Amino acid sequence: MTAFKTINLEPGFLTIVVGHATFCVVVVFNNVVARFRRTSWSLVEASMDLGANGWQTFRYVVLPNLASALLAGGMLAFALSFDEIIVTTFTAGHERTLPLWLLNQLGRPRDVPVTNVVALLVMLVTTLPILGAWWLTREGDTLAGNGK
Incomplete structure (x- = not known):
């Protein structure tokens, strides 16, 4: 709340989003990092060897491998955010x-x-x-x- 007051940001929707994002991003990050560690990098190497550029490799190889981790992290973040009454109470203002x-x-x-x-x-x-x-x-x- 002190940071919000310092930049003259009144409690409302934006402060709710920022407050919840600060603790929910950790859940998504941990899921994605765990999935990265289990990813076979030979798929990325094969994609590059077959002529795909960096964007194509990310779009067609890396992102589909991370999709389940992103979905699971998003679902966990939603559940945590929905349950977190204290953060909402302090950051909501009149919302x-x-x-x-x-x-x-x-x-x-x-x-x-x-x-x-x-x-x-x-x-x-x-x-x-x-x-x-x-x-x-x-x-x-x-x-x-x-x-x-």
């Missing part, structure tokens, strides 16, 4: 975000049916990507060499 609204409604419910529907939607938005990831990575009888 009303969904987590702050839910926190107020759970403390002193004014419109219980609306709160219940919003909570159910939040649970669905959280559960559906997990189920989708499970479905995409499940093992089945159709896989070759599954030992059956």
Whole structure:
């Protein structure tokens, strides 16, 4: 908050984004670095040997290999950001975000049916990507060499 006051930036949407980005970028960075360490650099060398320039190698070889790490990091960052009430409280100013609204409604419910529907939607938005990831990575009888 002191940095925001120093540059005369009033609390609002921009301060929320900057506040959440400062701790969420670490999660995405760690996922991408872990994926980089497991990447076979022979693919990059093969791409360059076959005549691809740096941009083509990045676009068609490196980026597809990092896509799963970027997606996982983004999902984790979203979950952490959505759960981080304290950062939102200090950086929001007069802005009303969904987590702050839910926190107020759970403390002193004014419109219980609306709160219940919003909570159910939040649970669905959280559960559906997990189920989708499970479905995409499940093992089945159709896989070759599954030992059956």
